[in-house]
Amino acid sequence: MLEDGGAVSERTARDDPVGETLELAHAEQATVTAVLEDLPSNTHLNVNMIASGSSQASAITSLDHTPMPAFGEKSWDSYTYVTLRRGASLQNVEAQLPDLLDQDSPGTPMTTR
Numbered sequence: 001m002l003e004d005g006g007a008v009s010e011r012t013a014r015d016d017p018v019g020e021t022l023e024l025a026h027a028e029q030a031t032v033t034a035v036l037e038d039l040p041s042n043t044h045l046n047v048n049m050i051a052s053g054s055s056q057a058s059a060i061t062s063l064d065h066t067p068m069p070a071f072g073e074k075s076w077d078s079y080t081y082v083t084l085r086r087g088a089s090l091q092n093v094e095a096q097l098p099d100l101l102d103q104d105s106p107g108t109p110m111t112t113r
Contacts (some may be wrong), residue, residue, distance in 0.1 A: 006051030
């Protein structure tokens with residue numbers, strides 16, 4: 001995807017939308033760069049469009065430019081996914097996450113799903 005582009009779901013797409021410009025919240029624009037197959041019904045994601053977090057239209061970009069007086073005072077409202085190397089242990093990765101978070105925010109509780 002392009003930095004200021006995004007992919008729309010089949011249910012959102014009209015005809016052949018690739019290359020069209022979308023207006024987002026009457027303020028920002030994004031170019032449609034792909035059409036995604038509709039996601040399966042068993043996913044936790046309910047999306048009509050996926051865009052880069054570095055896009056100017058992204059809430060993440062806005063939050064990046066907002067000072068954070070204390071850790072945890074921003075609502076990122078996002079998910080982070082990782083792909084483990086073949087043979088890597090999910091349990092070992094999960095066990096290391098609290099220490100990783102504690103490096104930047106001592107004493108802050110962390111939850112994983």
